[in-house]
Amino acid sequence: MTDDTRDARIPVDRSWAWMVLAGSLVISTINVGTEKSYGIFFIEFLRTFKGTVMMTVLINTVLTVVYCITASSLLLIGFKRLSVRASVFLGIILCAIGYSVSSFATGLDYLIASQSILIGTGNALHNPPIFMLIGEYFDKKKGLANAIFISGNSLGGIIMPPLYRYVFDKYGLRGGPIITAGITLNSLVAAALLRPTEFYTRNIPQKSTQGSEYVEKESPTNENNAKETPPNDCLGDSNNLYPLISTKRAKQHSPHDANDTNDIVDKISRSSIVRYLSNGDLASSSVSSLPGRIDHRIIAMDGEHFKTETSFLVKCKNKIDCTLMKNVLFILFLTIYCFGNVAIMCAHIYIPTYARDIGIDDQRIAIIVSIMSVTDFVGRILAGYLADLSSITPHWVVILSQIVVGVVLQFTVYYTSFWRLVVFVAIFGSTAGMIAALFPPMMIEIVGMKRYRSAMAVFIICVCLFNGLALPVLGYFRDVTNTFHFSFHVMGASSFVAIVLLIVFDVIVRKRARKKKLDLEIN
Helix, strand or coil: CCCCCCCCCCCCCCCHHHHHHHHHHHHHHHHHHHHHCHHHHHHHHHHHHCCCHHHHHHHHHHHHHHHHHHHHHHHHHCCCCCCHHHHHHHHHHHHHHHHHHHHHCCCHHHHHHHHHHHHHHHHHHHHHHHHHHHHHHCCCCHHHHHHHHHHHHHHHHHHHHHHHHHHHHHHHHHHHHHHHHHHHHCHHHHHCCCCCCHHHHHHCCCCCECCECCCCCCCCCCHHHHCCCCCCCCCCCHHHCCCCCCHHHHHHCCHHHCCHHHHHHHHHHHHCCCCCHHHCHHHHHHHHCCCCCHHHHCCCCCHHHHHHHHHHHHHHHCCCCHHHHHCHHHHHHHHHHHHHCHHHHHHHHHHHHHHHHCCCCHHHHHHHHHHHHHHHHHHHHHHHHHHCCCCCCHHHHHHHHHHHHHHHHHHHHHCCCHHHHHHHHHHHHHHHCHHHHHHHHHHHHHHCCCCHHHHHHHHHHHHHHHHHHHHHHHHHHHHHHCCCHHHHHHHHHHHHHHHHHHHHHHHHHHHHHHHHHHHHHHC
């Protein structure tokens, strides 16, 4: 948890904050559940348009690239023109439009425009802002709030696949997308609960109270308190950018006051905050692991000085720290994640299609997708628990999980029945997502918190390009061999490459730690 201050007028950890969390939970359940059901959509596209797997998977490839480019751009420039609620509204509406116009599709090229561009942009507009808003409304109970919000992903992964299977069985590809759009629009009701924190800072005057000196936001007084030396690092700690509003208020929201129960939940939720890449887990984690937006911490400041500092920050946010490319550990970890993420990236599309190829009926395929969602959620929480143990480091948790993933993917030729596939999905789902769950703390350890936002922008772009290439290549292998076995072998091989690189990573980290310890002893 970050040691930041909050405006006294914002109901942090109380009151409307819980309504915001309730709305976020509903949105997560509906929209992420729909995204996790994409394997069912994929089967319908193949069945209706008789296209190749490679051509059909381009829909998801373009969606992923559009999402990540949009999300990384928002990550750099911030949400300056739209409020969080307006951004979420716009994102949900774009997703609904994307689903509804898909019912008129005449070919796969049409779906690339409707599904990929509209839904990819919509997801980028509504997903990251919710994480940011939760970070603004919660401080001491932020871990609990994140854990509840992420549980919506699992709940949606259980409920939505069987529901969409029923919808497509009854209405087909012409009526199914329209029903999907209607279900998506239901989340607008929940989005109405996402009251921006500006509602409190703009509409409620800040009064002086005994024991603390609050300053009116519009007041130009206290100029001495407003004058601060700008930080040298434009992406530095936001707490150093502007003066604190009150020492006592800062103490009230100090993370050191959190009780033991919330600390435990916070550790788990921080580790499990990341979801699969095709649904934006990189971008989501990048904003959820950072403090709330610094714009709301500007309390006592001269109007002209406020404009100067904001302009300075906007310029800084539009720049990516290119010195990151000189960091050997960063480049190595970026490569590790690209290879290690291939399996979980492709699984939600190719496993349902593989199940169809071996003769499993559509209703059981929906059950398999639900099981994979549940085990993925459990596995990510387990990864967080293991990483917090002093007896094992996070990168060794990832190494062990990638070993399991690489091995089980080499034996797909034996997964020829429903129950065998269930066992495979349970093992695979509980381990494949661990690398995604643990990369935020590992990334912070490598680049530091000051350069985390810039590092995430580079990370998202590179991973998108890599996985955007992996999806159609694996689909091409399926079309050439008429089976997914070779594609799964390649997915497993990518995990083995990640294992080798992780071992090299561990050796470098240990070597640097010994050198640092020796230097300290000499000094």
